[in-house]
Amino acid sequence: DAGITQSPRHKVTETGTPVTLRCHQTENHRYMYWYRQDPGHGLRLIHYSYGVKDTDKGEVSDGYSVSRSKTEDFLLTLESATSSQTSVYFCAISGTGPGLIFGPGTRLTVL
Amino acid sequence: GENVEQHPSTLSVQEGDSAVIKCTYSDSASNYFPWYKQELGKGPQLIIDIRSNVGEKKDQRIAVTLNKTAKHFSLHITETQPEDSAVYFCAASNRDNAGNMLTFGGGTRLMVKP
Numbered sequence: 001d002a003g004i005t006q007s008p009r010h011k012v013t014e015t016g017t018p019v020t021l022r023c024h025q026t027e028n029h030r031y032m033y034w035y036r037q038d039p040g041h042g043l044r045l046i047h048y049s050y051g052v053k054d055t056d057k058g059e060v061s062d063g064y065s066v067s068r069s070k071t072e073d074f075l076l077t078l079e080s081a082t083s084s085q086t087s088v089y090f091c092a093i094s095g096t097g098p099g100l101i102f103g104p105g106t107r108l109t110v111l
Numbered sequence: 112g113e114n115v116e117q118h119p120s121t122l123s124v125q126e127g128d129s130a131v132i133k134c135t136y137s138d139s140a141s142n143y144f145p146w147y148k149q150e151l152g153k154g155p156q157l158i159i160d161i162r163s164n165v166g167e168k169k170d171q172r173i174a175v176t177l178n179k180t181a182k183h184f185s186l187h188i189t190e191t192q193p194e195d196s197a198v199y200f201c202a203a204s205n206r207d208n209a210g211n212m213l214t215f216g217g218g219t220r221l222m223v224k225p
Binding site for chain 2: 030031045050059090094103
């Protein structure tokens, strides 16, 4: 997890409230990703970024938005959280090679 | 898009035995196949990867094999130890450089009994 942090690490919220998760890297890597992890589904890509202000949708982007105003920060926002968004969220970065480096994760519970 | 299937979902072995996890993929354009290990409460960590121009790759007790014709690849762990207990994920991508989009399998929970 060196060089990549996520905050908060745990969050409980109620249906309909907005939630923002933060990913911060100190590696100056160009690419950043948000994945969600659910039992039996592995990790599924929500959104990714290939540079400041350059983002695109992944496989499961509905209900999520992202922003990247600085190289080091990638924010994931749930505009109106639903129970189906209860999950563990992982941020990842990649630099010069194809391997991803994952953060420690954020466990989100939507009641 | 790409679809990656992983089997088995759980695997229990005795310490010292070998463990094999298998994955199949659907997109013939995929050319990069990494394996990740996830310990409890942590993010996945890359343990080994293979590119489509290679049939097998080894790193100490772990090895990965790739059969492009059959579109399947496997992770082999020999002389398993209790610290190998974790969840393992395979993945596939049609790019083998930075910025690739990985599609993951569903994961295998490996338990190594002392």
